[in-house]
Amino acid sequence: xxxxxxxxxxxxxxxxxxxxxxxxxxxxxxxxxxxxxxxxxxxxxxxxxxxxxxxxxxxxxxxxxxxxxxxxxxxxxxxxxxxxxxxxxxxxxxxxxxxxxxxxxxxxxxxxxxxxxxxxxxxxxxxxxxxxxxxxxxxxxxxxxxxxxxxxx
Numbered sequence: 447x448x449x450x451x452x453x454x455x456x457x458x459x460x461x462x463x464x465x466x467x468x469x470x471x472x473x474x475x476x477x478x479x480x481x482x483x484x485x486x487x488x489x490x491x492x493x494x495x496x497x498x499x500x501x502x503x504x505x506x507x508x509x510x511x512x513x514x515x516x517x518x519x520x521x522x523x524x525x526x527x528x529x530x531x532x533x534x535x536x537x538x539x540x541x542x543x544x545x546x547x548x549x550x551x552x553x554x555x556x557x558x559x560x561x562x563x564x565x566x567x568x569x570x571x572x573x574x575x576x577x578x579x580x581x582x583x584x585x586x587x588x589x590x591x592x593x594x595x596x597x598x599x
């Protein structure tokens with residue numbers, strides 16, 4: 447499974463950055479794509495190539511099929527927590543200056559690196575929430591076969 451990561455400077459006075467991790471929609475089944483309502487390229491690459499957030503990728507199909515409401519909200523919070531931790535682990539392998547344990551909204555980086563987009567390949571994460579949740583304490587990028595393209599895009 448291909449992934450796309452980005453490092454974008456968002457602070458002017460302090461060098462703060464947004465680190466994000468996405469999966470191209472083309473990596474997902476048509477059934478899963480239909481259940482993901484938030485479609486965007488997130489300002490990365492081809493404007494017609496949509497990307498999925500990690501929480502929508504790892505979520506069980508039953509969660510994506512659950513109608514909006516308190517039950518879905520409670521499930522979503524747990525899935526987002528795992529996706530945030532997983533994303534941080536993978537992003538730390540791609541961008542070593544990002545040392546947060548969970549995916550931060552903004553992250554202070556005193557070295558002020560340039561904006562970057564990086565691609566990598568990992569094992570398929572589709573609908574792997576339950577397994578990832580149980581492995582998270584010992585999780586490493588190598589565990590999912592991360593192959594990083596250091597040339598970026």
